[in-house]
Amino acid sequence: MALARTRAVALVGVSGHLVDVEAAITSGTPGLHLVGLPDTALSEARDRVRAAIMHSGEEWPVRHTTVALGPAGLPKAGAGFDVAIAVAILAAAGELPLADCADLVMLGELGLDGRIRPVPGVLPCVLGAAEAGCRTVVVPRANQGEAELVPDVKVIAVGSLRALLCHLRHEPPPLEPDEPVELPAPPKDRSSARSRRGSLDLADVRGQAEARRALEVSAAGGHHLFLLGPPGCGKTMLAERLPTLLPPLDRRMALEVTAVHSIAGALPPDRPLIEHAPFQAPHHSATKSAIIGGGSGRQVHPGVISLAHNGILFIDEAPEYTGGILDSLRQPMESGEVCIDRSGVSTRFPAMFTLVMAANPCPCAAAKVLQCRCTPSVRARYLAKISGPLLDRVDLKLELSPATRAELRYDLENAESSRTVAARVQDARDRALARMSDLPWRSNSEIPGPELRRRFPVSPEALAPLERALQEGSLSARGMDRALRTERAEK
Numbered sequence: 345m346a347l348a349r350t351r352a353v354a355l356v357g358v359s360g361h362l363v364d365v366e367a368a369i370t371s372g373t374p375g376l377h378l379v380g381l382p383d384t385a386l387s388e389a390r391d392r393v394r395a396a397i398m399h400s401g402e403e404w405p406v407r408h409t410t411v412a413l414g415p416a417g418l419p420k421a422g423a424g425f426d427v428a429i430a431v432a433i434l435a436a437a438g439e440l441p442l443a444d445c446a447d448l449v450m451l452g453e454l455g456l457d458g459r460i461r462p463v464p465g466v467l468p469c470v471l472g473a474a475e476a477g478c479r480t481v482v483v484p485r486a487n488q489g490e491a492e493l494v495p496d497v498k499v500i501a502v503g504s505l506r507a508l509l510c511h512l513r514h515e516p517p518p519l520e521p522d523e524p525v526e527l528p529a530p531p532k533d534r535s536s537a538r539s540r541r542g543s544l545d546l547a548d549v550r551g552q553a554e555a556r557r558a559l560e561v562s563a564a565g566g567h568h569l570f571l572l573g574p575p576g577c578g579k580t581m582l583a584e585r586l587p588t589l590l591p592p593l594d595r596r597m598a599l600e601v602t603a604v605h606s607i608a609g610a611l612p613p614d615r616p617l618i619e620h621a622p623f624q625a626p627h628h629s630a631t632k633s634a635i636i637g638g639g640s641g642r643q644v645h646p647g648v649i650s651l652a653h654n655g656i657l658f659i660d661e662a663p664e665y666t667g668g669i670l671d672s673l674r675q676p677m678e679s680g681e682v683c684i685d686r687s688g689v690s691t692r693f694p695a696m697f698t699l700v701m702a703a704n705p706c707p708c709a710a711a712k713v714l715q716c717r718c719t720p721s722v723r724a725r726y727l728a729k730i731s732g733p734l735l736d737r738v739d740l741k742l743e744l745s746p747a748t749r750a751e752l753r754y755d756l757e758n759a760e761s762s763r764t765v766a767a768r769v770q771d772a773r774d775r776a777l778a779r780m781s782d783l784p785w786r787s788n789s790e791i792p793g794p795e796l797r798r799r800f801p802v803s804p805e806a807l808a809p810l811e812r813a814l815q816e817g818s819l820s821a822r823g824m825d826r827a828l829r830t831e832r833a834e835k
């Protein structure tokens with residue numbers, strides 16, 4: 345019996361776990377058997393691997409071949425195991441040096457013609473391999489950029505199985521150039537603002553001094569924000585400019601964000617590392633699975649709220665969202681991650697976002713209160729779609745009036761640029777960081793309520809109005825924590 349082993353990586357949520365890919369060639373009925381709880385995609389791997397091996401000019405072993413992916417209990421999904429399976433088979437057949445393959449980690453999907461196609465999630469896979477002590481990974485050429493973000497790992501990027509086999513045999517690479525491999529088109533950019541970020545500036549917003557201040561406080565402390573106001577008063581405009589006030593992500597946060605986008609297949613190939621806080625604005629017609637995350641079987645994909653991790657989730661026209669989507673935001677807002685249960689497996693994705701919600705006060709969307717034809721009960725029902733418990737988690741709630749004509753025309757001195765405000769935000773963050781240097785939280789909004797009260801006591805005079813509101817029932821205990829936390833951002 346001939347036995348060979350190589351390695352691949354399975355993703356569970358955003359963490360990569362090493363998978364041993366073992367091939368054994370024994371006497372018995374010819375055929376390829378895959379074992380190790382593979383999903384449908386993995387059984388399809390059989391046909392792809394066979395075609396790719398033959399198309400690469402290699403001999404297909406006409407013997408009883410068994411390939412096992414272990415540990416068996418680890419959920420494995422996707423087509424990223426093809427390359428490891430093909431190499432293990434060829435090594436077991438004696439076509440490749442055994443020792444050289446055993447320590448390599450290989451990621452990639454095979455095309456029938458032997459091309460190596462890119463796969464989602466290469467960055468978290470390589471991170472996982474590195475953490476498990478692996479030093480060399482083979483990745484599809486189109487994923488080279490993101491794989492190379494991981495320090496202390498040697499990346500071998502290949503475009504075809506033939507090129508990989510030459511490398512493993514220490515032969516010169518094949519003469520014909522590898523076919524260019526197209527990255528699967530990233531899903532349509534859900535954020536209209538991301539591509540336009542360069543041209544957006546807070547100075548475009550005239551008047552709205554209070555809202556501008558609220559944006560600044562939100563940016564400084566990561567506070568959730570709710571903007572209520574008539575159509576055309578600038579809610580969308582303001583929200584889209586929040587990213588321009590945020591400092592660039594630090595390395596750790598950038599890698600976290602990039603890992604999620606990599607799994608979602610939403611990574612721009614030219615810029616592998618996402619260094620800016622993401623801004624995600626899902627439309628209210630988007631499905632719950634698209635927004636929260638989901639999928640079928642074991643193939644779970646992160647939702648928009650995870651793509652907004654370490655950035656901003658903008659829920660425009662909030663009352664228009666249906667199907668309990670708004671209330672599904674509550675749990676991630678509390679824990680900073682989302683847990684998705686599918687086929688008995690629960691998958692966690694990070695989802696620590698700043699929520700910005702915008703709403704009109706009523707469904708008729710009249711520009712002026714006087715023009716509104718809605719009855720009081722219709723108005724109440726409309727806003728009640730944003731539940732109390734959700735609003736309770738929002739630190740900054742603002743009612744906007746339209747900027748006056750005078751403001752729109754002349755209010756230029758008030759119109760500070762994003763650059764000026766971003767500098768103050770950076771300052772505030774630096775101060776918060778210094779204040780919390782020996783604490784495990786990064787911003788005010790992350791401090792749990794009891795800790796907040798214990799570590800940063802507030803004077804009784806300052807507390808008095810809040811306590812009155814608490815007694816009257818117009819403020820909840822969580823609301824009180826929110827107020828205290830926001831107050832810290834002002835310091």
Ligand SMILES: Nc1ncnc2c1ncn2[C@@H]1O[C@H](COP(=O)(O)OP(=O)(O)OP(=O)(O)O)[C@@H](O)[C@H]1O
Nearest residue numbers: 548549550552574575576577578579580581704747
């Ligand atoms: N304060 C302002 N300063 C400058 N322009 C403004 C301001 N408010 C509104 N505008 C202009 O009005 C347009 C509409 O603003 P925006 O889309 O942000 O309103 P909105 O509050 O989101 O309205 P809706 O409820 O209809 O979505 C903007 O594109 C901008 O041209």
Ligand SMILES: [Mg+2]
Nearest residue numbers: 579580581660
């Ligand atoms: Mg709007």
Ligand SMILES: [Zn+2]
Nearest residue numbers: 706708716718
């Ligand atoms: Zn109305």
